[in-house]
């Protein structure tokens with residue numbers, strides 16, 4: 160039996176994994192829960208009836224055809240957008256509507272400030288909340304923030320580049336910097352939107368190792384969008400496939416995507432990782 164046939168989710172039912180089913184049997188709320196979530200922009204339905212429960216510490220990889228709403232879902236998790244309908248809950252409460260330090264984010268590009276040094280890029284996040292007016296700390300507090308920033312930068316392999324500017328860094332180094340910038344704030348959730356999409360395969364491997372090391376150390380809850388299925392299968396504890404289950408060729412905007420496969424990943428499943436070839440091709444296409 161293939162992985163595909165083991166995990167067909169009935170179209171009318173919310174996707175449930177082993178862990179989410181177990182979670183639903185307990186009285187404690189899931190860390191993150193989407194209940195009947197919709198996102199519509201005018202007459203464009205992007206997401207419809209999306210249901211999911213995610214426990215704290217899970218590493219979810221999100222895959223799906225281009226334009227099916229993966230980034231939209233991340234933006235809602237970040238608090239940049241509100242759902243048009245349904246609920247998005249954090250520990251059973253509505254997720255805060257504004258981005259905050261509990262949620263770190265890394266995009267494919269442009270996550271870092273080009274006019275700040277590597278050290279300042281990371282120290283700024285620590286300094287701003289403690290000195291919102293001046294934007295800068297002084298004395299011991301400043302030293303402490305910069306030491307902490309330097310520590311994280313050393314961890315991600317940028318200890319030698321503290322005084323460089325992002326333009327002097329390679330793509331992989333810039334993404335290391337973006338990750339340091341996000342994790343220095345000690346978020347509970349890390350949202351990654353194709354963070355390694357622009358990197359060469361060899362560099363990507365190094366980044367995977369770094370990300371897994373950070374995740375294992377911090378046990379952050381991770382949501383990572385990727386078009387690379389092998390990355391999706393090998394990095395996560397859970398692979399979420401976004402897809403439309405209804406299509407109307409006369410009205411292509413009328414129906415949105417939801418999570419059609421919710422695949423818990425373990426060693427055995429990684430080894431036989433596969434999705435239907437037509438779906439795999441759509442996910443890989445940009």
Ligand SMILES: Nc1ncnc2c1ncn2[C@@H]1O[C@H](COP(=O)(O)OP(=O)(O)OP(=O)(O)O)[C@@H](O)[C@H]1O
Nearest residue numbers: 200203205223224225226227228229230231232445
């Ligand atoms: N603010 C907005 N207003 C109108 N349409 C939007 C808005 N944000 C996103 N969309 C549309 O919603 C759809 C989903 O976009 P989204 O970026 O979430 O898809 P995606 O699955 O992340 O795609 P990709 O894999 O190509 O990055 C697209 O058709 C996009 O044009």
